[in-house]
Amino acid sequence: MMKQFWIGYWFKPWYFLYRIGYAIVISGIRGYFKNHQYDGKENIPANTGVLYAVNHQNAFLDPIVIAGRTKEPTHFLARADIFKKPMVAKILSMIYMLPIYRQRDGVDTIKMNQKTFDTCFDILKNKGNVIIFPEGNHNYKKSLRPLKKGVSRIALGAAEKYNYDIDVKIVVLGLDYENHFKMNGSLYLNAGTPIDVSEYYENHKKNPSETINNLSDRIYQTLGSLIINIKDDENYDELHYLLHRIPLENNSNRVSLKFQLRKERLEKIEKLEKTNASLYEEIVSFISELKITMKKFKLRPYLLHQKPNSLLSLFLYSLLLILFSPFHIIGLTTNYLPYKTPVWFVNSKVKDKHFHSSLKMALGSLFFYLYWFIVTIIFSQFFGWKYGILFFITLPLIAAFNYKYWIYFIKVRGLWNYKLNYKSILSLREKYLDYYATIK
Known part of the structure; x- marks a missing residue:
């Protein structure tokens, strides 16, 4: 499990904005996902250029959860249309984003993309990291779509630019979200064995197109083995x-x-x-x-x-909810607004659901710390700073309790619903248990 909290990034020669973003991502991952695990970290090579080939299910959240688990700045390609405004382009460059142009952008894509590719070549030469999503677009469905050849072209293009005297590895990484759009799901990062691009150098010199196709096929097969791939x-x-x-x-x-x-x-x-x-x-x-x-x-x-549970047990569960409800109400006063405000804003203002998780996670982290800071100042004015600091320290614990209480409430409500409607679903339950023997 990803338990460690790495603070060395504050002392890295990174852009300040990237360090701020890194801190938000680290804390956001801990709060947004119930469980998170990164397998295959030992497969990530050191002191070499690394291209990450990753499935793309969750828009902006995909690159930031990877960047949040990498101790070096991680560059990634993004749609060029978001770079149109100079100020925005400068900010995006400070978080190591690079533009990739498409036909719809109305420019010479070959010429403009070559600049980005050259930048990637240099990053790899200098033993940096680049994330590419070879499916080309995002889609929440857990199905592997046909891959573009960008990963292979950049990897072998870098080799060609530097006369094949460069060490480049491709790490195929599978991302799996238990729930793409709501918090409290699990996040799984699954890195495969690195592909040593030098294995393809000699063939690339003789037949570039065929070699790019062969490498792309290998990436496709590897990525398919690292994710859940629903084909129907x-x-x-x-x-x-x-x-x-x-x-x-x-x-x-x-x-x-x-x-x-x-x-x-x-x-x-x-x-x-x-x-x-x-x-x-x-x-x-x-x-x-x-x-x-x-x-x-x-x-x-x-x-x-x-x-179904007995009525006695259900009444006891409900009694527990009643007994702890005052603590839940206290928790609502310190957590409801910072939790609900980003959810309301994103759900009502952002049309593309693929961006919901990343925005909720980032805005949620900011809103919680800001709201807790304001509440602590108000509390300190009445009770003094010593109690104010103690209050601030307890706020994450109150939030954790409040969330557990809400989950317990939903489960108890489900038990009551099951008890009250058992006769209505009895035949369905019997059929379910028969089929479960086949599908378990």
Whole structure:
């Protein structure tokens, strides 16, 4: 798990704006994601140019979660249209963003992109890092799209520019979000074994196009093995629900284990599609029915694995909620506004949902610290600075309690709903348990 808090970045010769952003990302990751894990860190080579080839599911959040786990400035390519204003372009360059031009930008893309490519070549020569999203655009779906050849072209272009006397590695990195749009999900970074680009130098000298294609194919195959790749787009929503809502056999919170179990379940259902298409269609159709029923009664499928709780136990759970409600109310006064304000702003003002998570995480971090600072000053005016400092220290603990209370409240509400509607969903529960034996 990513537990360490690295503060050395404050002493790095980075742009100040990048250091501020780095701090926001580090604290934001801790608050936004319930669990986060980075496997394969030992695969990241040192003292060499590194190209990260990453799947692209979550717009701006993808590069910043990688940058937040890298102890060197990480450059990444972004749409050129956001660089149009000189002041914005200067700010973006200070956080190591580079423009990539498309046909719709109305410029000579080959000429303009060559400048960016040359910059990447020099970064790699100087043993720097560059993130590229070879799918070319973002999409929240957990499906690998066809890859552009930019990673291969930049890697081999850098080699060619420096007469093949350069060490470049490609690290294929899979990103997996348990929930793309809401907090409290898990984040999994999964780095594969580095591809040594020098293996392709001799072939590139003889046949550049074929070598670029071969390297791109290898990147595609590697990336596909590092992510959850749902290929049945027609039934995507049902398969996603199968992987992320229907309980896994192992109850572990370890992110990598849950990821592996989901991949195995996906492989199992894909195999079923080939060997027993009619049963596959039955299961997919049932999952669609299950989704509708769970939403109607505000339930989660994990409840179907158990009988309803007794009324006594439900009353005791509810009593606990009542007893701790005063602490929850205190928590609302110090946490509700900084939590809800970014959510409201992003949901109402930002149309592209792919940008929601990154903006909520960044704005949430800023709003929480700013709001806590203001509340602490007000508190200190009444009770003195000694108690004010103590109050400020306790604010993250109050926030953690408040969040746990809310999760507990949702679970108790679910138990009550299950108890009250059990007879209505009894037949669905029996059918669910029959199918679960096949899909677990």
